[in-house]
Amino acid sequence: MKRIMLTGALGQIGSEITIKLREMYGNDAVLATDIREDLSLAAQGGPFRALDVTDGQAFHEAASAHRxxxxxxxxxxxxxxxxxxxxLAWQLNMGGLLNALETARELDCQIFAPSSIAxxxxxxxxxxxxxxxxxRPETMYGISKAxxxxxxxxxxxxxAVDARGLRFPGLISHAAPPGGGTTDYAVEMYVHAEGSGHYTSYIGKGTFLDMMYMPDAIAAVAQLMEADASRLKRRTAYNVTAMSVDPEAISASxxxxxPDxxxxxxxxxxxxxxxxxxxxxxxxxAASEEWDFRPAYDLxxxxxxxxxxxxxxxxCGEKGAILL
Ligand SMILES: NC(=O)c1ccc[n+]([C@@H]2O[C@H](COP(=O)([O-])OP(=O)(O)OC[C@H]3O[C@@H](n4cnc5c(N)ncnc54)[C@H](O)[C@@H]3O)[C@@H](O)[C@H]2O)c1
Incomplete structure (x- = not known):
């Protein structure tokens, strides 16, 4: 990777990985795109372009102009x-991905497309x-990911498009609010614990799910994209996780x-x-064996x-603090 274009760059993952990739590859080398614009560092701190990923021609033009x-x-x-x-989920998740893959094919780009435990x-x-x-997923989200x-x-x-991907678990982070996932409760619990000292969980006691802290997720993307292709026995959808937790486990932590x-x-x-x-x-x-995935953050x-x-x-009243 030398010149990178991100889509959905103002979301939970994008708003952090954009900044990290700019540190790693240089500010001008990393173009952030999203259907909306905001005042975050990802949108204002480097190249940004409005892009609706369901528009295939605009997708191609943005990637081509950025080289x-x-x-x-x-x-x-x-x-x-x-x-x-x-x-809408099918149109965006599949239509957007098809446009991304077509652009990668036409411009000979490497591509990262995340899947999910869903x-x-x-x-x-x-x-x-x-x-x-x-x-055999039973939700539209899971079907679109599979x-x-x-x-x-x-x-x-x-x-021969160099497509790579991870099956992300629920991601825990504090820079941008999560975007409507099932594991959002974990992020909400931290925000409310630090604020009001109390949280009401919409996910039940004893429901264990995989989770990972955002810096591990970002490191895993960069590591997989730079991994020696000859070591990869598969391309897409590596399982990655750092912990399996339920609401009680997070609460105890x-x-x-x-203590209150x-x-x-x-x-x-x-x-x-x-x-x-x-x-x-x-x-x-498989991720550990083929490209040395090792998460650094436990619960x-x-x-x-x-x-x-x-x-x-x-x-500090810092800009970018999440409010839920
Ligand atoms: N966050 C997680 O816990 C998690 C877990 C598993 C997989 N994933 C996958 O990682 C990817 C990113 O997830 P996220 O949590 O950052 O999502 P998010 O919902 O926080 O962000 C998605 C971004 O896409 C933008 N967007 C929506 N429609 C668009 C369109 N038509 N064109 C361009 N941009 C559009 C939104 O404005 C938003 O900024 C997704 O593919 C998601 O399925 C995330």
Missing amino acids: ADAIIHLAALLSATAEAKPM AFGPDAPRRGTPQDAPL AGEQLCDYYYRKF IRRRL FTLRYEIDPLRQSIADGWPDAIDSS DRTTDEMLESLARKRL
Whole structure:
């Protein structure tokens, strides 16, 4: 990767990875794009262009004008929003990905397209979910992610497009609010713990899901994109995870630092049913073996950094602090 174009660059992942990639590859080498614009560092701190990824011609023009050799394609509708708007989810998640892959083929770009633990369905083994477990998702988001993985594999086999991808777990971060996923509760719990000292979870006690802290997710993207292709036995959709947690585990970790924090439950049937169809804990050994994936943050280290960062932002009134 030398000249990178990101889509969906103002979302939860994009707003942090854009800044990190600019540090790594140079400010002007990293073009951020999104359908909207805001005052964040990702939009204002370097090249930015408005782009709707469902417009294939505009996608091609933006990548061509930037002379991109890599596309990080993040624009998508996330799990809970996708379940509420399934037609839009299919159009954006599949139409946008197809435009990204076509642009990569036409301009000979490397491409990163994230999948999700949502690609697995209730048939997959719940614990130690293997890399190659069957994909029978029951949500529109999961279906778009499973199909997207196969579309990326197709472009690699058919057109030799260097498409790579990860199955992200729920991502925990403090720079931008999460975008309507099922695991958003984890981020919300930290924000409320640091603010009011109390949180009401829409996901039930004992619902274990994989999670990862954003710096590990960003490092994994950069590492996979730079990995020696000869070591990769597969291209897309590597399982990655750092922890398997339920709301009680996060709450206990928070209480080490904020002993008065209280957690109660008010289950949201939609998001609970989505979570019930996902694995408890996936196996990320293929990523470790093939490109040395090693997450640095366990739950307690994530908690420490989240609470410290949120407290600092609140005290400084820092721009970019998330409000939920
Ligand atoms: N955040 C997670 O926990 C997580 C977990 C698994 C997979 N993923 C995947 O990672 C990717 C990025 O996720 P995120 O959490 O940053 O999402 P997000 O919802 O926070 O951000 C998505 C961005 O896409 C933009 N967007 C929406 N429609 C667009 C369009 N038509 N054209 C261009 N931009 C558009 C939005 O404005 C937003 O800034 C997605 O593919 C998602 O499925 C995320």
